[in-house]
Amino acid sequence: MDDVDLDDDVDPDLALAWSIARTTVSFHDVARLSAGPVGVHATWRRGQRCPGVVVDRNHPPRVQVRVVATRPEVVVGLGDRVRSRLRADFGDRIGVLDVHVADVVVDPVDQPALDGTVGG
Amino acid sequence: MATTTDTKTTSTSTSSNASVEPSSGGSSLASTDGGTTTIDRAVVSKIASIAVREVDGVHHLGGAISGAVASVVKRIRGDEHGTAGVGVEVGTRQAAVDITMVAEYPVPLQELTRSVRDNVTSRIESLTGLEVVEVNIVVTDLFFPGDENEQADGTSPRVE
Numbered sequence: 001m002d003d004v005d006l007d008d009d010v011d012p013d014l015a016l017a018w019s020i021a022r023t024t025v026s027f028h029d030v031a032r033l034s035a036g037p038v039g040v041h042a043t044w045r046r047g048q049r050c051p052g053v054v055v056d057r058n059h060p061p062r063v064q065v066r067v068v069a070t071r072p073e074v075v076v077g078l079g080d081r082v083r084s085r086l087r088a089d090f091g092d093r094i095g096v097l098d099v100h101v102a103d104v105v106v107d108p109v110d111q112p113a114l115d116g117t118v119g120g
Numbered sequence: 121m122a123t124t125t126d127t128k129t130t131s132t133s134t135s136s137n138a139s140v141e142p143s144s145g146g147s148s149l150a151s152t153d154g155g156t157t158t159i160d161r162a163v164v165s166k167i168a169s170i171a172v173r174e175v176d177g178v179h180h181l182g183g184a185i186s187g188a189v190a191s192v193v194k195r196i197r198g199d200e201h202g203t204a205g206v207g208v209e210v211g212t213r214q215a216a217v218d219i220t221m222v223a224e225y226p227v228p229l230q231e232l233t234r235s236v237r238d239n240v241t242s243r244i245e246s247l248t249g250l251e252v253v254e255v256n257i258v259v260t261d262l263f264f265p266g267d268e269n270e271q272a273d274g275t276s277p278r279v280e
Contacts, residue, residue, distance in 0.1 A: 062155075072167050076249050079157025087154070097155040104163045106170065 011045035034102035061095030177227035179263035181205030
Protein backbone atom coordinates (compact mmCIF):
# COMPACT_ATOMS: atom_id res chain seq x y z
CA MET A 1 0.00 0.00 0.00
CA ASP A 2 1.26 3.43 -0.87
CA ASP A 3 2.26 5.52 2.06
CA VAL A 4 1.08 9.06 2.57
CA ASP A 5 2.74 11.73 4.59
CA LEU A 6 0.04 12.85 6.95
CA ASP A 7 1.04 16.44 7.35
CA ASP A 8 -1.22 19.35 8.18
CA ASP A 9 -2.29 19.77 4.54
CA VAL A 10 -3.91 16.38 4.34
CA ASP A 11 -7.67 16.39 4.38
CA PRO A 12 -8.94 14.99 7.71
CA ASP A 13 -11.20 12.49 5.97
CA LEU A 14 -8.30 11.23 3.88
CA ALA A 15 -6.11 11.03 6.97
CA LEU A 16 -8.81 9.06 8.75
CA ALA A 17 -9.19 6.77 5.73
CA TRP A 18 -5.47 6.06 5.66
CA SER A 19 -5.43 5.35 9.38
CA ILE A 20 -8.35 2.95 8.99
CA ALA A 21 -6.62 1.32 6.03
CA ARG A 22 -3.41 0.78 7.98
CA THR A 23 -5.25 -0.71 10.92
CA THR A 24 -7.33 -2.95 8.68
CA VAL A 25 -4.47 -4.40 6.66
CA SER A 26 -2.59 -5.11 9.88
CA PHE A 27 -5.38 -7.51 10.77
CA HIS A 28 -4.01 -11.01 10.22
CA ASP A 29 -7.08 -12.28 8.35
CA VAL A 30 -7.02 -9.41 5.85
CA ALA A 31 -4.77 -9.82 2.81
CA ARG A 32 -5.38 -6.37 1.37
CA LEU A 33 -8.04 -3.78 0.67
CA SER A 34 -10.08 -3.68 -2.52
CA ALA A 35 -11.30 -0.63 -4.38
CA GLY A 36 -13.54 -2.79 -6.57
CA PRO A 37 -13.21 -3.80 -10.22
CA VAL A 38 -12.97 -0.23 -11.49
CA GLY A 39 -11.46 1.33 -8.40
CA VAL A 40 -14.34 3.56 -7.42
CA HIS A 41 -14.52 2.42 -3.80
CA ALA A 42 -12.02 4.81 -2.34
CA THR A 43 -11.70 8.10 -0.51
CA TRP A 44 -10.65 10.86 -2.88
CA ARG A 45 -9.43 14.23 -1.66
CA ARG A 46 -7.30 16.83 -3.39
CA GLY A 47 -5.92 14.44 -5.95
CA GLN A 48 -5.03 11.82 -3.38
CA ARG A 49 -6.77 8.52 -2.98
CA CYS A 50 -7.14 5.84 -0.32
CA PRO A 51 -8.42 2.69 -2.06
CA GLY A 52 -10.74 0.32 -0.24
CA VAL A 53 -11.91 2.75 2.43
CA VAL A 54 -14.81 5.10 1.80
CA VAL A 55 -15.33 7.90 4.31
CA ASP A 56 -18.70 9.55 3.90
CA ARG A 57 -19.33 12.58 6.11
CA ASN A 58 -23.01 12.81 5.35
CA HIS A 59 -25.43 12.32 8.19
CA PRO A 60 -25.05 9.92 9.76
CA PRO A 61 -21.31 9.59 9.11
CA ARG A 62 -20.55 6.31 7.42
CA VAL A 63 -17.38 4.39 6.65
CA GLN A 64 -17.15 1.43 4.30
CA VAL A 65 -14.17 -0.89 4.37
CA ARG A 66 -13.70 -3.42 1.57
CA VAL A 67 -11.38 -6.26 2.51
CA VAL A 68 -9.88 -9.30 0.79
CA ALA A 69 -9.73 -12.30 3.13
CA THR A 70 -6.50 -14.27 3.39
CA ARG A 71 -8.20 -17.65 2.98
CA PRO A 72 -11.73 -19.08 2.74
CA GLU A 73 -11.97 -20.37 6.30
CA VAL A 74 -11.58 -16.90 7.82
CA VAL A 75 -14.46 -15.34 5.88
CA VAL A 76 -17.17 -16.22 8.36
CA GLY A 77 -17.22 -13.65 11.13
CA LEU A 78 -14.50 -11.56 9.50
CA GLY A 79 -16.74 -8.51 9.26
CA ASP A 80 -17.52 -8.59 12.95
CA ARG A 81 -13.85 -9.02 13.88
CA VAL A 82 -12.74 -6.15 11.67
CA ARG A 83 -15.54 -3.95 12.99
CA SER A 84 -14.65 -4.70 16.60
CA ARG A 85 -11.00 -3.89 15.97
CA LEU A 86 -11.76 -0.61 14.23
CA ARG A 87 -14.30 0.36 16.87
CA ALA A 88 -11.70 -0.22 19.54
CA ASP A 89 -9.15 1.93 17.72
CA PHE A 90 -11.32 4.72 16.35
CA GLY A 91 -14.43 4.78 18.51
CA ASP A 92 -17.10 7.22 17.40
CA ARG A 93 -14.87 8.87 14.80
CA ILE A 94 -16.10 6.41 12.18
CA GLY A 95 -19.87 6.45 12.80
CA VAL A 96 -21.62 3.61 10.99
CA LEU A 97 -19.08 1.05 9.81
CA ASP A 98 -19.90 -1.27 6.91
CA VAL A 99 -17.53 -4.12 6.11
CA HIS A 100 -17.60 -5.75 2.69
CA VAL A 101 -15.65 -8.96 2.06
CA ALA A 102 -14.83 -8.31 -1.58
CA ASP A 103 -12.70 -11.34 -2.37
CA VAL A 104 -10.73 -14.19 -0.90
CA VAL A 105 -7.21 -15.34 -1.67
CA VAL A 106 -6.83 -18.92 -2.82
CA ASP A 107 -3.27 -20.06 -3.29
CA PRO A 108 -3.10 -21.90 -6.60
CA VAL A 109 0.16 -23.67 -5.77
CA ASP A 110 -0.29 -24.93 -2.24
CA GLN A 111 -4.03 -25.10 -2.08
CA PRO A 112 -5.40 -25.03 1.44
CA ALA A 113 -8.36 -27.31 1.82
CA LEU A 114 -11.47 -25.64 3.07
CA ASP A 115 -11.19 -27.34 6.44
CA GLY A 116 -7.94 -25.47 7.02
CA THR A 117 -5.50 -28.25 6.27
CA VAL A 118 -2.86 -27.72 3.62
CA GLY A 119 -2.11 -30.04 0.75
CA GLY A 120 -3.75 -33.40 0.13
CA MET B 121 -6.65 -30.19 -23.10
CA ALA B 122 -9.64 -32.38 -23.68
CA THR B 123 -11.95 -31.98 -26.56
CA THR B 124 -14.15 -34.61 -28.03
CA THR B 125 -15.66 -35.02 -31.42
CA ASP B 126 -18.56 -36.97 -30.05
CA THR B 127 -21.22 -35.17 -28.16
CA LYS B 128 -21.97 -37.02 -24.99
CA THR B 129 -24.32 -34.91 -23.04
CA THR B 130 -25.98 -35.93 -19.89
CA SER B 131 -27.94 -33.44 -17.96
CA THR B 132 -29.21 -33.74 -14.47
CA SER B 133 -30.50 -30.88 -12.53
CA THR B 134 -32.75 -29.94 -9.73
CA SER B 135 -34.99 -27.03 -9.96
CA SER B 136 -37.06 -25.58 -7.24
CA ASN B 137 -39.06 -22.47 -6.88
CA ALA B 138 -36.84 -21.18 -4.14
CA SER B 139 -35.95 -17.56 -4.62
CA VAL B 140 -33.07 -15.65 -3.17
CA GLU B 141 -33.74 -12.47 -1.31
CA PRO B 142 -32.49 -9.70 -3.56
CA SER B 143 -29.31 -7.86 -2.86
CA SER B 144 -26.98 -5.57 -4.74
CA GLY B 145 -24.05 -7.84 -5.52
CA GLY B 146 -23.30 -9.01 -2.04
CA SER B 147 -24.87 -10.71 0.89
CA SER B 148 -25.71 -8.85 4.03
CA LEU B 149 -25.01 -11.11 6.97
CA ALA B 150 -25.33 -8.65 9.78
CA SER B 151 -27.16 -5.41 9.93
CA THR B 152 -26.96 -3.42 13.09
CA ASP B 153 -26.91 0.20 14.07
CA GLY B 154 -23.14 -0.07 13.92
CA GLY B 155 -23.10 -1.15 10.28
CA THR B 156 -23.49 -4.14 8.01
CA THR B 157 -21.29 -6.98 6.88
CA THR B 158 -21.60 -8.11 3.28
CA ILE B 159 -19.90 -10.86 1.30
CA ASP B 160 -19.27 -10.42 -2.40
CA ARG B 161 -20.45 -13.03 -4.87
CA ALA B 162 -16.84 -13.51 -5.95
CA VAL B 163 -16.11 -15.00 -2.55
CA VAL B 164 -19.05 -17.38 -2.73
CA SER B 165 -18.11 -18.36 -6.31
CA LYS B 166 -14.57 -19.28 -5.32
CA ILE B 167 -15.71 -21.34 -2.37
CA ALA B 168 -18.26 -23.15 -4.54
CA SER B 169 -15.63 -23.78 -7.20
CA ILE B 170 -13.24 -25.35 -4.71
CA ALA B 171 -16.04 -27.39 -3.14
CA VAL B 172 -16.99 -28.88 -6.51
CA ARG B 173 -13.39 -29.82 -7.31
CA GLU B 174 -13.08 -31.61 -3.98
CA VAL B 175 -15.56 -34.26 -5.09
CA ASP B 176 -14.13 -37.34 -6.78
CA GLY B 177 -15.62 -37.90 -10.20
CA VAL B 178 -15.69 -34.27 -11.27
CA HIS B 179 -13.29 -33.85 -14.17
CA HIS B 180 -13.57 -30.11 -14.55
CA LEU B 181 -15.96 -27.22 -14.23
CA GLY B 182 -17.68 -25.69 -17.21
CA GLY B 183 -18.52 -27.24 -20.54
CA ALA B 184 -16.14 -28.78 -23.03
CA ILE B 185 -15.28 -25.44 -24.64
CA SER B 186 -14.99 -23.46 -21.44
CA GLY B 187 -12.88 -26.28 -20.01
CA ALA B 188 -10.49 -25.96 -22.92
CA VAL B 189 -10.33 -22.20 -22.49
CA ALA B 190 -9.83 -22.57 -18.74
CA SER B 191 -6.99 -24.98 -19.40
CA VAL B 192 -5.22 -22.41 -21.56
CA VAL B 193 -5.79 -19.68 -18.98
CA LYS B 194 -4.47 -21.98 -16.27
CA ARG B 195 -1.25 -22.58 -18.22
CA ILE B 196 -0.73 -18.89 -18.75
CA ARG B 197 -1.67 -17.60 -15.32
CA GLY B 198 -1.06 -20.64 -13.17
CA ASP B 199 -4.50 -20.00 -11.77
CA GLU B 200 -6.40 -23.12 -10.86
CA HIS B 201 -9.26 -21.38 -9.20
CA GLY B 202 -11.14 -19.72 -11.98
CA THR B 203 -14.85 -19.74 -11.39
CA ALA B 204 -15.85 -20.80 -14.90
CA GLY B 205 -18.84 -23.08 -14.66
CA VAL B 206 -20.06 -21.57 -11.40
CA GLY B 207 -22.81 -18.98 -11.23
CA VAL B 208 -23.89 -17.53 -7.92
CA GLU B 209 -26.77 -15.39 -6.86
CA VAL B 210 -26.55 -13.94 -3.40
CA GLY B 211 -29.15 -12.26 -1.29
CA THR B 212 -29.32 -10.80 2.15
CA ARG B 213 -29.07 -14.16 3.90
CA GLN B 214 -29.32 -16.75 1.16
CA ALA B 215 -27.48 -17.94 -1.90
CA ALA B 216 -28.28 -19.99 -4.98
CA VAL B 217 -25.62 -21.74 -7.02
CA ASP B 218 -25.60 -22.95 -10.63
CA ILE B 219 -22.88 -25.41 -11.59
CA THR B 220 -21.87 -26.66 -15.02
CA MET B 221 -19.35 -29.48 -15.04
CA VAL B 222 -17.89 -32.47 -16.87
CA ALA B 223 -18.00 -35.81 -15.05
CA GLU B 224 -15.62 -38.73 -15.28
CA TYR B 225 -16.92 -41.95 -16.75
CA PRO B 226 -18.29 -44.26 -15.26
CA VAL B 227 -19.18 -42.35 -12.10
CA PRO B 228 -22.87 -42.71 -11.18
CA LEU B 229 -24.21 -39.29 -11.95
CA GLN B 230 -26.97 -39.24 -9.36
CA GLU B 231 -24.52 -40.01 -6.59
CA LEU B 232 -22.01 -37.55 -8.01
CA THR B 233 -24.46 -34.68 -8.21
CA ARG B 234 -25.75 -35.47 -4.73
CA SER B 235 -22.20 -35.36 -3.38
CA VAL B 236 -21.45 -32.11 -5.20
CA ARG B 237 -24.65 -30.53 -3.95
CA ASP B 238 -24.00 -31.59 -0.36
CA ASN B 239 -20.39 -30.42 -0.40
CA VAL B 240 -21.16 -27.06 -1.99
CA THR B 241 -23.99 -26.44 0.46
CA SER B 242 -21.91 -27.45 3.44
CA ARG B 243 -18.89 -25.36 2.47
CA ILE B 244 -20.77 -22.19 1.65
CA GLU B 245 -22.96 -22.36 4.75
CA SER B 246 -20.08 -23.07 7.10
CA LEU B 247 -17.63 -20.60 5.56
CA THR B 248 -19.92 -17.66 4.86
CA GLY B 249 -22.95 -18.09 7.10
CA LEU B 250 -25.27 -17.85 4.09
CA GLU B 251 -28.12 -20.30 3.71
CA VAL B 252 -27.89 -22.16 0.41
CA VAL B 253 -31.41 -22.55 -0.93
CA GLU B 254 -30.64 -24.02 -4.33
CA VAL B 255 -27.80 -25.85 -6.09
CA ASN B 256 -28.51 -26.54 -9.76
CA ILE B 257 -26.10 -28.87 -11.51
CA VAL B 258 -25.75 -29.53 -15.21
CA VAL B 259 -23.42 -32.29 -16.34
CA THR B 260 -22.58 -31.28 -19.88
CA ASP B 261 -20.23 -34.07 -20.85
CA LEU B 262 -18.49 -37.23 -19.78
CA PHE B 263 -14.75 -37.58 -19.68
CA PHE B 264 -13.42 -40.97 -20.76
CA PRO B 265 -9.99 -42.16 -19.64
CA GLY B 266 -7.72 -41.85 -22.66
CA ASP B 267 -9.42 -38.82 -24.11
CA GLU B 268 -6.45 -36.65 -23.26
CA ASN B 269 -3.99 -39.06 -24.92
CA GLU B 270 -6.01 -39.06 -28.08
CA GLN B 271 -6.00 -35.32 -28.05
CA ALA B 272 -2.28 -35.10 -27.39
CA ASP B 273 -1.17 -36.57 -30.69
CA GLY B 274 -4.27 -35.48 -32.54
CA THR B 275 -3.66 -38.07 -35.23
CA SER B 276 -5.55 -41.08 -33.94
CA PRO B 277 -6.70 -43.06 -36.95
CA ARG B 278 -10.31 -44.04 -37.14
CA VAL B 279 -9.36 -47.56 -38.22
CA GLU B 280 -6.24 -49.66 -38.02
